[in-house]
Amino acid sequence: MSTAEMAADIGLNGWVRNLPDGRVEAVFEGTRELVEEAIAWCRQGNPPAVVKDVVVEYEPPEGLRRFEIRR
Numbered sequence: 001m002s003t004a005e006m007a008a009d010i011g012l013n014g015w016v017r018n019l020p021d022g023r024v025e026a027v028f029e030g031t032r033e034l035v036e037e038a039i040a041w042c043r044q045g046n047p048p049a050v051v052k053d054v055v056v057e058y059e060p061p062e063g064l065r066r067f068e069i070r071r
Contacts, residue, residue, distance in 0.1 A: 002046035007067045010034050017070040029061045 003016045003026055012034055016026040026042070028035045045051045 001069065002049075003042070004067055004069050006041050007038055010037060012038055013064040013067055015064070015068050015070045027062070027064070029064050 003024065007014060007016070007026075007028060010030075012028045012030040014027040014029045016024060018024055026038075028038045030038075039054065039056055043051060043054050
């Protein structure tokens with residue numbers, strides 16, 4: 001939820017979902033500066049989060065038009 005709120009607040013499109021093994025997967029689409037801001041936020045997460053690692057892969061945009069939580 002907090003990742004979706006952060007992304008929407010800064011104006012990114014994309015999605016986020018929790019994986020069964022406790023990891024979080026997210027796709028961010030927007031300007032490079034905003035995507036880098038979101039990645040930096042993910043390295044710390046929201047205050048109660050425990051972030052062990054962040055893996056970043058750049059891919060062509062999908063053309064997403066909003067930010068959503070996927071289940």
